[in-house]
Amino acid sequence: MTQAVGRSRVVGDYVVGKRIGEGSFSVVWHGRHKVHGTEVAIKEIAMLRLNKKLQESLMSEIFILKRINHPNIISLYDIIQVPGKIHLVLEYCRGGDLSLYIQHHGRVPETTAKYFMQQLAAGLQVLRDNNLIHRDLKPQNLLLSQNDEKSVLKIADFGFAR
Known part of the structure; x- marks a missing residue:
């Protein structure tokens, strides 16, 4: 309604x-x-x-x-x-997407990139464990809980997933 x-x-x-x-x-x-x-x-x-x-x-x-x-x-x-x-x-992810984060912060320090990639890997592992593939992974579909280096990365937009 x-x-x-x-x-x-x-x-x-x-x-x-x-x-x-x-x-x-x-x-x-x-x-x-x-x-x-x-x-x-x-x-x-x-x-x-x-x-x-x-x-x-x-x-x-x-x-x-x-x-x-x-x-x-x-x-x-x-x-x-x-x-x-x-x-x-x-x-709701206050930090926007990963592409915006990169635009605002410029070069991302290796420790931050590693932190984000570990979270991406954890999310992808859960998808794999459930026999799912995303098929549209890109920075615009990776959302951040907040706008800083301690943000939680979240995989979004499953429109092409199978």
Whole structure:
């Protein structure tokens, strides 16, 4: 259920804030839980724009995210369907993605790179243990819990995963 409260848009139990990203078929919004105040990312997908193959990819992504629970894999908190749209309520990563981190920090020290790569390896190991492959690993799909060298790296965007 999507509704407006005051000047804010509400999706399920979440107040929708500013736009924080977009893809070919989705827009990602910053959100907060109405009661707890928990920050989330709300990925809004226009189902009418998805062909059958893309709808299958979305269902696969949802299945994977529901199945995997690991600190280095983005968490799916909720799925909210409204006519023509589906909203994936995801863990919010304040640090943005790895490509932004590299842009802002320039050359990444070896210790920081090693720290991030160990986390990437841990996330990939969990996928492998579950017979899954991501198929679209790139800095834009590696999110950071915060914007510093102690950030937790999280693998995101499982649209091409199998």
